[in-house]
Amino acid sequence: MGLQTRINSAVEAAIRIGQGGIPPAKLSDALHYACTPGGARIRPTILMSVAMACGDDSPKMADAAAAALELMHCASLVHDDLPCFDDAAIRRGKPSVHRAYSEPLAVLAGDSLIILAFEVLAMAAEHSPDRAVRLIRILTRQSGMPYGICAGQGWESEAKIDLSAYHQSKTGALFIAATQMGAIAAGQDEEPWFELGARIGEAFQVADDLRDALYDSETLGKPVGQDDLHGRPNAVAVLGVDGAQSRLRDILSGAISSIPSCPGEAQLAEMVRMQAERLTPVPLTRTARAG
Template sequence: MPEPAPPDARLAQWRARVEATLAAALPAADTSPQRLHAAMRHAALDGGKRMRPLLVYATGSAFGCDAAALDHAAAAVELIHAYSLVHDDLPAMDDDALRRGKPTVHVAFGEATAILAGDALQALAFELLAQAPLPAPARVAMLQELAVAAGARGMCGGQALDIDATGQWQRDRSEVLPVATMANHRGEIHSDPASALERLHALKTGALLRAAVRLGALAAGADASTRERLDRFADALGLAFQIRDDLLDIEGDSATLGKTAGKDAAQVKATFPALLGIDASRARLQALRAAMEQALTPLGERTEVLAALGRKAIDRDR
């Protein structure tokens, strides 16, 4: 049996697979309604880290699933992510003009088309996942998993909490909160703002990353104890991914990030550096790195690509 390719080579192969699957699944830009179709392709193609589809491939392949059986799930979770970015960038949300190094969809195509493009990307995700070449029980379980992760108990719920928390932070002159509070939409104060912020991001960012891991595990038929360890990995990954995003918003530049730097501070967003400070946020990242390794170690060398993705989430510069 040939030796498996090193992690970076496998990641490159999987990126190529998901790009091809997305390009084939998205409607052609020259078919009617052209503006909508062009906006969908603008949002979903030619950019992004593809972390979520890579997690699908890395998990599924670790437990014996062929990449061809994972293509639909990998593309579906990326379509959900792409739709969320389109809506997140709208004037009613973050009002951003730059995404993945190019104009955001509402800037390029208009706000109404951007809303429709996001809606259509979400619908396409579930259509594509329903067509996955897997047994029907696995497909149904995967559809449910993705729906929960995308909805009020996941990403949308987290976004709502983020909106409620925006502007609630009060900074001292050093821009670090010595004592912080977070209020929900009813004005109720959380006495433990760090836990509240972790819950917010476990939904807004972590739910879809966890779903990506779970989709791969479901496709491969991983057992319950394995799925529990994968959940622990994914939970730590989701929080680490968000803390790194928060730090990059402070430390990065727009050209490298491919999106507007400094937006979190300008909008008084609920972020880990605002609450904990930069040094404590970096320390939290390292603790999460250890938690990811601890979750995966008992599963052996087959999870080496998952482990590599965890490290990339922490070490990335965009």
Template sequence: MTDPSTRTEAALGRAVDRLTADGCPPRLGEAIRYAVFPAGNRLRPRLCWAVADALSAPDPVATDGAATALELLHCASLVQDDLPAFDQAELRRGRPSLYRVFGEAVAVLAADALIIGAFDEVGRTAHRIPDRVGLLMCTLSRGVGSPHGAVAGQAWEAESAIDLTEYHRSKTAALFEATTAAGAIAAGRDPEPWRAVGQWLGRAYQLADDITDEGSDATDGSDTAHGRPNAVQELGAASSVAQLEQCIGAALRAVPDCEGEARFRRFLDTFLERFRTPDTRVAPQRVDARPVMRHLWVVS
């Protein structure tokens, strides 16, 4: 089988080609392609493939559909996150944010197209897993929707009182949970034992991101600049780093017994490198004027 990363890029290329085929308004087509390429870290497709591989998935095409859908949904969320209504971020992945290049209206439509395209990708591989495609659709919908998906995570930023744990769960962890579950579904296995792995990885990722953000000199798109909740601001640097390690430990303990467990754990060793080494040179803790309901995660 072709390397999963190569398969993912090829599948994303085909998906974008379909979304931008003849008849697509030129600027919309350019914006869709700009949102997906060049590649970011592709963490979610990589994780989806790793779960499917650990479960000896018999049909890589089914995993292609799930992994591609997850990345299209993630790319759509980044486009939305950068919009003036939310972060008004100048840069994304070292270049101008999509709305800065194509305008706000086209950016909104490009994000819409990516979301719809994600579910189209699942539909295109439905014949491979006809008895499980409904479950996969629901899993992805919950990961990006409401009440606990990415849409809810974005909406928490508009609230006057913010539950930090619920915010992290919705903004980031929900799609990671959908990712590990989708890998199991594509492999024809029960997704439930894999949900906790994704949930803890997503929480760890968001903590690492908060720690890095607070230690950065950047202002564009930073949590402080936009009044977003940040674990370091609310809990302090030491507690945030400790919780990051707790979440990583919980994710490792949650890995289910399976035929490819050793392979999956080797994958996690590499996958978690970016989580374990965040920039902990945080600035002095700032005070957020909005009341935030503090909630420490208890890891058993």
């Protein structure tokens, strides 16, 4: 089974848990809609790659961790798109959940996916209670306050923003969760994997800032110019296009250098390089917005 197939199967299995019994039909559909198609599945791909680099001695734990992380990410997108935040009409090339189902159902879908993420990890405790508890702890830390994606969203309501804390919480948190949860799922200590996740998260943020400033909505599959519209700090505004591109290259180089020693270190470095190619914007003359 290929890695993407394995991840998608784990996510689909998790969604079915939330659709069990006799659920309200529209909310049940919204759960699936929010998670599929799944885009690049970057975070669970990193998680699985770390687990495999560390031996992947408990595939069911890795599957549960990957599914939970992706459910949390999808929940954050549903909430990000709401009118009270970005008011985004499209996501992944289709109407955002609140446009397709209504605002109340989007709020409930996001909430349900968050709860489902932790249910998936709790159910995995039958394979290894210790690992399940550690996975829950990491996902909680990187999702809530004071360091997780909730904190990242909260920084946008502050008059003065700590840019480093903002970026690490809003974007870096779930990448840190990805590397650390991958290590835990394979029975390894999570602490050595923090730096790799933080660096990948920072690279993703800089790349996202570049795409937001330079690409059109058709290319991205979501609204563009959101940083300018909402007055958010971003790498392009601070460093300029050339400076942001240079910063992106430096971060990605550091990410590869930070990979802890493990049996699959070489393969993991190649995965990071592949993700770097996906992150790095293509020559801007091909996709930049006109005028």
